[in-house]
Amino acid sequence: MAIEVRIPTILRNYTGGEKAVSADGASLSALIDDLEVNHPGIKDRLIENGDLRRFVNVYVNDEDVRFIGGLEAELSDGDQVVVLPAVAGG
Amino acid sequence: MLTIDRATYDGIVAHAKRDHPDEACGVVAGPEGSDRPERLVEMVNAAGSPTFYEFDSTDLFQLYKEMDQRDEEPVVVYHSHTATEAYPSRTDIGLASEPNAHYVLVSTRDCFNEDGGNNDAPVEFRSYRIVDGEVTEEEVIVVDELPARSN
Numbered sequence: 250m251a252i253e254v255r256i257p258t259i260l261r262n263y264t265g266g267e268k269a270v271s272a273d274g275a276s277l278s279a280l281i282d283d284l285e286v287n288h289p290g291i292k293d294r295l296i297e298n299g300d301l302r303r304f305v306n307v308y309v310n311d312e313d314v315r316f317i318g319g320l321e322a323e324l325s326d327g328d329q330v331v332v333l334p335a336v337a338g339g
Numbered sequence: 340m341l342t343i344d345r346a347t348y349d350g351i352v353a354h355a356k357r358d359h360p361d362e363a364c365g366v367v368a369g370p371e372g373s374d375r376p377e378r379l380v381e382m383v384n385a386a387g388s389p390t391f392y393e394f395d396s397t398d399l400f401q402l403y404k405e406m407d408q409r410d411e412e413p414v415v416v417y418h419s420h421t422a423t424e425a426y427p428s429r430t431d432i433g434l435a436s437e438p439n440a441h442y443v444l445v446s447t448r449d450c451f452n453e454d455g456g457n458n459d460a461p462v463e464f465r466s467y468r469i470v471d472g473e474v475t476e477e478e479v480i481v482v483d484e485l486p487a488r489s490n
Contacts, residue, residue: 257436258412258436258437258438258439259436306396306399308400311400311404313396313397313400315396331403333399333400334434334436335394335396335399335434335436336366336382336394336399336416336434336437337386337391337392337393337434338391338392338393338418338427338430338435339391339392339428339429339430339431
């Protein structure tokens with residue numbers, strides 16, 4: 250099983266500069282755990298207190314995961330996951 | 340240093356005035372690595388607030404998908420302050436996540452009188468780099484047109 254994960258500029262220091270990496274997982278939560286194995290430190294940038302960080306957006310096949318189960322969102326082979334930090338401020 | 344053409348500069352200022360007293364926000368996209376702000380994209384402030392801005396998450400996705408397809412990046416990320424100076428707030432600094440972008444701040448605080456009428460004062464327009472929590476202000480140079488591409 251392989252899922253392509255698109256990495257934003259700000260997190261590419263965890264992926265050796267790669268814009269996209271491959272990972273496995275039947276749910277977003279499992280996928281992030283798998284990412285952490287190969288890219289240590291990245292999980293903490295995505296998750297806080299057991300939930301997705303407020304200002305990190307994750308999309309599965311163009312859909313914001315917050316609308317499809319959050320960390321429990323189901324994934325299957327060939328899905329594309331995109332991580333984008335929110336563009337926000339005060 | 341940010342070099343920006345007059346029409347784009349005026350477009351950002353007009354957007355900020357139009358959305359006052361709420362914060363306006365958007366990007367100016369340009370070819371990856373070019374440092375050329377070529378394509379103004381006004382975004383909706385999903386927060387609809389005078390003290391906060393956030394791109395709607397679906398709009399954000401579409402924007403990045405489109406930029407990706409066009410080999411573009413956000414050369415400028417802009418938003419307005421409507422009651423304070425055009426300097427990044429603590430929140431702006433904490434959430435800045437495009438280390439290669441010019442963060443443009445405009446302030447409309449002096450542009451309107453108490454009744455919301457226009458008092459013709461200029462919009463403050465300033466630009467910054469925000470990297471790892473460090474803010475560096477930079478010069479803004481407004482040109483009639485961006486110089487021809489060097490490639």
